[in-house]
Amino acid sequence: MMQLPVLDETAVQIIATIVKFLVVLVGVLHIPPVMIWVERRVPALMQRRRGPNRVGFFKWRLWGLLQTLADAVKLIFKEESVPGSAYKGFFHLAPLIGLLPTLLFVSAIPFGPAIEIGGWKIPLSVIELDIGLLFILAVTGVGVYGVTLAGWASNGKFSLLGSLRASAQMISYEIPLGLSLIPLVLIYGSLNLQQLILAQSSVWKWGIFLSPISFLIFLICMFAETNRAPFDLSEGESELVAGFHTEYGSAKFALFFLGEYVAMFALSCLCSVLFFGGWQIPFVAHEQLVSLTGSVNIAALCGVMALLLKAAFFMWLYVWVRWTLPRFRYDQLMKIGWKFLLPLGLANVCVTALVLAALA
Amino acid sequence: MSAMVPIEHSLILAFLLFFIGAAGVLIRRNLITVLMSIELMLNSANLLFVAASRQVGNVEGQVMMSFVILIAACEAAIGLAMVIAIFRRYGNIKTEFLRALRG
Amino acid sequence: MVEVWFFYFFAAIAVVASLGVILLRNPVAAAMLLVVTLCALAAEYVLLGAEFSAAIQVLVYAGAIVILFTFVIMMLNLGQEEVGQLAGFSKWALLLFMLGGAGVILIQRLSMGALPPGVPGGAASDNTYEVGMALFTKYLWPFELASLLILLALIASVVIARKPTFPSRDA
């Protein structure tokens, strides 16, 4: 391999980080259109109807895939309206504040093993951190501000109620979420996501097998953290019109959509990373793959595909659940969070610690 | 992070934050802002702890910083609960209404 | 030297934002600026090699404590403060106070030569691990007491903030 003499390690990493960030940003931007299409086609399939399938070029319909493009265009070109009583600055800022933490979240996910370009090892996560898991928890914590500010800045009853509900819910479920991660940290002994993935070297060491209860808690919290059905109380269209984004339209509304789907994607990725071996392909060790394909980079690409596939499953699960389960009542939601998940998570931590101590 | 930021920088920053926080406590009449100013003061202490921990080369400063954060959490929870109680009692949270200490 | 410039950058953010916290009249804006201050300080902690502290700074302070503030502001529906809300005597106090503070800093600056030299490369390789070890061995009892304290604070805040069940004295 040829060495580029003008660049030192730091510069290469900075450039790589910028490139990776752009790639992720662009990639992430493509999630909502696809997901919206999925959200409309999947229930159509489930309910034995057709769903949107008309929009296309001439006779290439592409299963209606272009419908969402049309929707996006419509949304962006719609007139923006701001309520007269809104707190203007925060009203405009809120969607961005909501989106930023989710983007940071995604950038902490290791999408694959390190690749080699020009002799430099470049990890496939935008920022690789020793405390990746803590970072993710911190970032999710900050994620509440977008919702809260949006509801407050709209200065309307529905918005405020929706945002209070949503933020209380997100804060409540952050605790069991964090608790569900502790057993994994105990088992694998690291907070670094890449290390966590490498520790799940074979299928039987996957998180879901070693700590199934953690998976259960994590799964429930996943739905609650993103305010998705059956925990979509914050929107609750039958009672609160649309919750915290009632007053939002046009591009800012699209930004909220983007934020929601990116958050779903990020959590799906995290779930795959923690419980399903991340980018590792089941039953095929990475070294085998490298020798099989003859290239580290192709093997890494395979890993990326594997992770995306796993994440896609969870994205689909989101849709599946949304069209299957009815919504909880608010008190039920809080009861599940505080009276079921929290004690269960604590017990899980204790039992895992005891078992590990006994084995050690 | 091989190079070290001199501890003097941290000290100055901590002092600035502390005096900004203290000034906030003194000049604001809104109890919530007063509480936030107190958080600023606590943070300046935290910064000092971390910087000292770095200077001395062990993690005890950071342990202390964790405890300070915990105390801050308690203080915020109880302080805000009192703010709510005061709001119920007086209908607002301006400090000039809290004159029970007048001799 | 990059670190030092980064340090100045975040320090500037922290100072400006904290000035905003105490000077802005809108409490929500103040709270948001407090978040900015906290995050800037978290960045400083990273620069000081304390990743764990940075993480819990964001996690606990920004993610939980300030959220509480925001909640209360929203619940009480505190809008803009009216103009002229600074405490009456405090212009003078402020002046005096700042002067005093600056004086102390200057004196401190002068006496700084007495500080012991830092331990180079003192930052631990695995910061989280070391903090954890310290917390659960040497500081185990303080840690447990602290958890008791926070439980008490939890109960106390519920009790204080609960709607009074007895008739108010004014009613």
Place this chain on the structure above:
Amino acid sequence: MIWMVLLFPLLGALLNGFLLPRRSKLLSHGVAVAAVAGAFACACCVFLEFFATRHSHLYFGFNWLQAGKFTAPFELVVDQLSGLMILIITGIGTLIHIYAGGYMKEEVTTYRFFAYLNLFVFMMLLLVLGNNLLVMFVGWEGVGLCSYLLIGYWFQEEANAKAGMKAFLVNRIGDIGFLIGIFLTYKHFGTVSFSELSSWMNLMPTLAEPYPKALFWITLSFFIGACGKSAQLPLYVWLPDAMAGPTPVSALIHAATMVTAGIFMMTRLSFFFYAAPDTMLIVACVGALTALFAATIALVQTDIKKVLAYSTVSQLGYMVLACGVGAFDAGVFHLLTHACFKALLFLGAGSVIFAMHHEQDMRRMGGLRKHLPITHGVMLVGVLAIIGVPGFSGFFSKDEILWKAFIFPTYGPILWGIGFLAAGCTAFYMVRLLCLTFYGTPYQDKSAHHHHHPHETPWYMWGPLVVLALLSIGVGYLGVPDFLAHLVGGHNLFAHYLEGLIYIPASAQGAWGHLHAEHAHELEWGLMLSSVALVTLAAGTAVFCYTNRPVRGVASFLGGHFPRLHQLLLDKYRVDECYQRKIVTPLAEISTFLWQVVDVRVINGCVNWVGYLLMGTSGIASFRMTGSLHRYGFWVLAGTVCVLIISCF
């Protein structure tokens, strides 16, 4: 086993009082009866165990009180006296508990009643079983408490509640005497344990002074305590009022058991009393006077329970007289027989009251023999027993007491004479009670027509009565006087049984020589025949006066010829009024003075003035306390800055 005796009633009280559901009367009653019956069974075992060896036995529970050299272990003793007492308490208690279930059928809060009753049994057992004065005192106060609670059981009526308070307060005077007695005992002997005191008294002859003056005061204090509990002359006033409680309570507490606690206590401490002849004379006089005094009041009372109450006071007077003349065995024997027949009489009266729908005035009764045949039968037995008809238990016990009084060297015949008169009165008023209630023509109520006929009580109410009636006849034969027993070649079983317990300390043998001296049997025969004759005369007069001629009785005779005497008797010698005027009112006035003037003006005033002074002067110091949080905070911080600046140099 001994602990089970105590445990059962306590458990019953706890169950009924706190744990069991309160709706079911059957459950409350069942638990209470089971508790006492269980205690009775255990008491029988304990007694038989003791009876086999006749050696008193100590049961150590735990170290209860300890202060320096002073120790008071929680220790029980089973000997002749306490063995007998636990049999009386649990045995008669069981019968009364069974009876009470019927009597209290219409009550709502029966659980409360039975809880108190079981607690009473527990306390009474504690009183008799304790081996030291302190344990006894706990029981003593405990039975007082239960008595208070049960007298005021129907506390909705103020009179009942007041009667309870009266009982409690009057007993308090006696309790103070008892307490002082305990203190003096400890001061002089350094122990409060009966067994230790007893052996101490045995050592007396070796001491220089055979009759320490202290013993006079000790025994006098104890006698004051006994006066309170056993309703003797100055302090008897609470017992007639205590009839406000339910009748089973009157039977158990205010006739059979609690009021005899004084006699029991004096018997327990007989070695002290023997050694203090001065006290004994007082005791004998008080007893004899009480016997006559109460009997004369009973002559004219119209409330059936009041008559029985004064009769109880009178009979207790006999027992105290017996103690006073040194015949503790006779006193305890009368205690035993009295427990049987007075419980019988009270329960019988309760049956009458029950049948008459809570009518207690004898003038409104009459001719009940037809309606209540069983009750009439057992009441007849009871009356015969109490008036001392030969062959019934009262005859043996009362004559024994009168005989011992007669041979008492100091004023013996006078004491006998008083007791003799009281016996006559007893015969008169008891037969009067019987006649007014059961014979003659039924009372016709002119104003309100009675639609109901009195009915005989259910079996579980008359059953205990029959048992008690049999006992009232039977127990007398345990104590047949020696001179009669010798006729059939036996001796006084009861005196023999108590022999090991009651002994005269060697130092006091001289004063009590007459007890063992030989006396002419002719004298004894003569006294006995004369009392039989008096009883017959008095009973005959009563029958003559009251059968079918309720209007022309002795009452009307007395009322006609000695109106002031009759009124005096009806007013119970106006003792209550005298107490009210001479003691209660001045006391209340002094207390009011202390409260209104000394406490409110002087003490409170001083304290208040200190406060006013401080409040006045503090204004000077607090002018900078503006209450502004900002100012306070500013000065705190400014001070800190100053300290920092100073410390920098």
